[in-house]
Amino acid sequence: MKTFLISVKRNTKLFFKDKGLFFTSLITPLILLVLYATFLSNVYKNSFQSVFGSFNLQIDEKILNGLVGGQLMSSLLAVCCVTVSFCSNMLMVQDKISGANSDMLITPVKRSTLAFSYYISTTISTLIICFIALSASMIYVGIIGWYLSFLDVILLLLDVILLVTFGTALSSVINFFLSSQGQISAVGSIVSSCYGFICGAYMPLYSFGEGLRSVIMFLPGTYGTALLRNHALGGVMEELLSSGMPEAAVTGLKDSIDCNLYFFGTRVEVWVMYLITIATIALLITAYVLINIFCKRKKK
């Protein structure tokens, strides 16, 4: 156990001591927040206004801003929980490139201890950065329109933890097969450019075609985004209902911004979203354990 803890400490220290890696990971979500707020907030605002206009509703500016803020926050967190974990988990590959990994395997330490130490240290580093991103997003939402309850905040924290665990498990399985700097860069670029689209963070799945939407519904990251959407926008939705917006209109709005997801026409409940996310994490961790065992046997 002590060996495991010291390895986790070593990995975490190396991540935070690598200024380039740490600041790039930290600054990416903050830059995304600024870009979202600068370029997308008006687009979202106009889109919401047109929805309310179609119902002849006069919505308070603060509620409108709360909607925009909630959507920005959930999109940002959905993306950065996964992309930052790929960035943090680079150490696993860098150790292979530098020979540090082979050197560690000369000692009697178990491969599983090393593999699990990478997993936990990546989770810790990613969580620290994502909690900073969450705090920055909450400050932004607080400034423009806060409708989050205490429970919403707790659930958002839980969502971030779940998504970071998911992102770390996914990056552990993928990074296991990488062994060069070029491969790290390629995977990093692909993940950061594509993940936001396929998890419904950049564009609501509602705006995609039927076929594409059906395919994306098989990807577990989608449900993580939906969880964040539900908890970041739950308070605003309640406020809309109290301000006289018909329930059908609120449901329509929830559908359009992926608070509600439909799997072949059947609405996916929030508890099912949790179940899918947790099951996926369990599946990915099992895969990570199996590939470690399988590759060990292969070398023997």
Added chain:
Amino acid sequence: MADIIKIDNLIKSYGQVKAVQDLSFKVKEGELFAFLGVNGAGKSTTISIMCGTLNKDGGKVIIDGVDIDENSDDTRRAIGVVFQNSVLDKALSVRDNLIHRASLYGIHGKECDERINELSAVLDFKDFIDRPVQKLSGGQRRKADIARALIHKPKILILDEPTTGLDPQTRTVMWGVIENLRKTENMTVFLTTHYMEEAADADYVVIIDGGKIVAEGTPVELKNRYTGDYVTVYGIDTEQAKLLSEKYEEVVGGVRFLVEDTAAATALIVSHPELFKDYEVTKGKMDSVFLSVTGKKLTGDNNG
């Protein structure tokens, strides 16, 4: 002295390439053992098998009396390795590196602190123990590398081309440290190197080529077997050299004869004692031994 490493009929192939072919040798406890070969000769493969990071296809490897197939954990504890390229975490301090390394061998807390203090005294790195590795000089890093390899008190220290690329001063520092360790801890040193003058100081030398042993013995035995002796006579000219009827070459201040062995050198001296007022008899060099047995020259450019 007991055999601390015993390798019998070791075989390893990568597909069609036979990296190690029926290799057998022994290393005695406390010995400085030089394992020489050009790039691709099978040195790294043999070391990887000894370290337990690569499986063999056949043969037996016994480290400190334990078969690596039976208890690889024990054999791993008996070995410490210093690689050509430092594998220390450069962003971390020497102390952090050593604490992490010790933990991989199950050494923690007070026991770890005591061992680090012990090593910092022996290797003299107290002054920079808390400095990040990236801020250390080449010599200081090498000391940290050696400390890392010795943290678990191994009986065998494997030095895989440890001085390649180092400046002469750092090489001297490193060899000073290793000599000290051999004397104080009776440590067995298993060395691969591209510098023949380092191999010349070994107790026993094995030269491999194409995965097979092509020559082995003490440096003197190898020099006697594969090179001649040089007799350098100062203060004579080429006219006088011709009187000796032996092949010679001019050197600064005299001439040098290459003779078959020391007996032939003695015969040469006795035949014309009047010419031998200022002279020296030297053995051939390990470079010549290597060239003679492999037909190849060992250079520092090779990495295997």
